[in-house]
Amino acid sequence: MSYMSHIMVNKMVLKEEYVKVLKEIVGPKRISTEYVDRVFYSKDLGMDPTELPGAVLLPKTVDEIVKIVTFANKNKIPIYVMGRGSGLLGFGVKEDSIVLVLSGMNKILNIDKKHLTVTTETGAVWLAVNSTLWKQGYELCAQWHGGVISSTLGGAVTANTVARTSEDGTAFGETVVSLEVVLPNGQVIRTGSAANPKSIPFERYTLGPDLTGLFIGSEGTFGIITKVSLKIRRKRDITDYLSFAFRDYHDAVDAIVELQHQNLMQFGILIQGAILEKDIICKLHIVLTGDANNIEYKKKLAEAICRSHHGERSNAEHAKNFWETYYYSWLRGYPTKQYYVRSGIPYFCPEVNGYFPFEQLPKIFDAVWEEWNTNPDIKKYKGLFKAMDTFITRNVGFVWFDPLFPKLDPDAVKFGLQFRNKMLELFMELGGCPAAMSSATSPVILSKIGPTYEFMKLLKKAIDPNNILNPGVLFPEEL
Structure with a gap:
């Protein structure tokens, strides 16, 4: 094939x-x-x-x-x-x-240190923007989102990708201050404070409804984002790391909730998969940031919390790798060729993701493993369990399940895509809320939300009556 x-x-x-x-x-x-x-x-x-x-x-x-x-x-x-x-x-x-x-529209237009914002063209790459800010002692408030090596800020906003930080927000979109958007009729609008032609992008929630939010997560169906203004902050002075192994999901989740109540984690990720030791069902990697006055206190308190919930100290170097070496988390420490090519067979990843309230995390973990271990077609089509990572955001867990299937076997590809949609239905059934969507996954997800989806379609008809922008991605080709 x-x-x-x-x-x-x-x-x-x-x-x-x-x-x-x-x-x-x-x-x-x-x-x-x-x-x-x-x-x-x-x-x-x-x-x-x-x-x-x-x-x-x-x-x-x-x-x-x-x-x-x-x-x-x-x-x-x-x-x-x-x-x-x-x-x-x-x-x-x-x-x-x-x-x-839009990748050619990639300029950084302004770094406003007084109002703590950065404005870029839509095609600016996340890592390139952050690297520029680092040199000046600043950083994006949304640290380390999906695809950081190559993805654009405009793409991150339109997909509302998860920001892999615990203390600043649950999604990349929460750090957006203002957008410039070309509507389907060719009109250009600006949102937030930048809608006032005599003002600048410094405040999102002003001048009427939050139009910025209309375009975040819209997958380009309501308008084409051309400029993005995001929150920035001073770069943290000191970074330290912890890692704890758990033998019970409930213990891990209880530890996470307490860590979040204390606002300790800059970044937290609960990992599952084949790389774990025997009898260890998950590991919590923790990134701490602060200054010389508080970093040791944060570290001792985080360690005490994890131990009180039966966490066992593990190698903190793994947490450091997840944070500092972007592809390490994606590839689970494998070289690229070794990871996506097993025994000479290239694989693809039909990823499944969604936000869950903390109390639902053990249920979705058990349900995913039950399906993986009992579905005979997974073995038939040589499926591999890449990972099930849960990014700990401010008040939820973002579960990112990545199976692998052979990409040159048409039956395996077909099954892999069907399996992804089946797992999305399971996520929805257990109270999960998937984030980024596509033409293949949106019918599975949005069909479950009833009147809300009908309202979205009304907005689409009003804004884009000819349905020219990304037809079929979130909404049917025939509205």
Whole structure:
């Protein structure tokens, strides 16, 4: 089976007269109808079926995006928006569409140390922005979100990716101060305090309803984010690490709740998987930050809490690796080739994720392991249990379950995608709330929320009556 076989081949490109107009907008070097480019930009890292777009455009300015969107809306041409394609949930591109690649719009526009914000273009990469801030003694309030090596800030906002920090918020979106957005009719709006043309992005909750929140997690269906203003803070002076092993989920969760009540963890992650020692069902990695006056106190208190809940001291170097070496957590310490290629077979990851209240965590852990250990098709299709990590945010656990299946076996791919959707239904049934969604997963998730989903569709119809922005991703192609 070819790696490309899950892409539905469509050799048709956009109408010649459409391509001519779009070339006039972005120039001949930033538009392509070449087959190889249309294949490359038709998907992210996921394996869900996709079709080939009619053209790929790489705009560099907001004005270009406005002209593209206005033209597409007039001619009812679907637009799919892409950052750097680092997601794993599927893109859902349809034929005769435009893929708008925003990775070239990656400038840092302003670092406001007085009001503690940074404003960037939508394609700025998380790690690059944070590295620039570090040199000046600052950092993003949302530390270390998914895909940090390559994902864009605009993509992180539109997917509302989890921010892997415990003390500052539950999701990347909570650190957003203001957005600049191009609406489906080509109009440009700004949210929060920046909506006042005589003001700056310093406050989100002002000037009427929280329109910033409308676009966070919307997967690009309500508008195209072109600028992002985020909260920043002074970089912490000292970082230290702890790791504790637990033999019972309830003990681990009780320890987490108490640690959170004391506001001790900069970062906490509960890991499960094959790398654990015998009889250890999970490990809690803890990152502590502070200064010379309080770091030792925090460390002693965190250790006392974990021990009081039957935690056993483990190697803190593993916690350090999870925090400092971004790919270590993703690859579980394996080299890239060794991790995704086992015995010469390449694998793919149909990830499943969702927020859970703390009291539900033991139930979802048991349910996932029960399904994994009793479903005969998992062994049949050579499934591997990569990890089930729970990122501890301010008041919830974000469960990230990553199975692996052979990517060159069409039956294994089909089963892996079906298994992902089955697990999403299980997450919803046990009170979980999945975050990032795609054309393949949103029907499974949003169909469960009844009137709320109907209200979302009403908003979509009002904002995008021609349904040109990311059709089929959150909402049906025919509203």
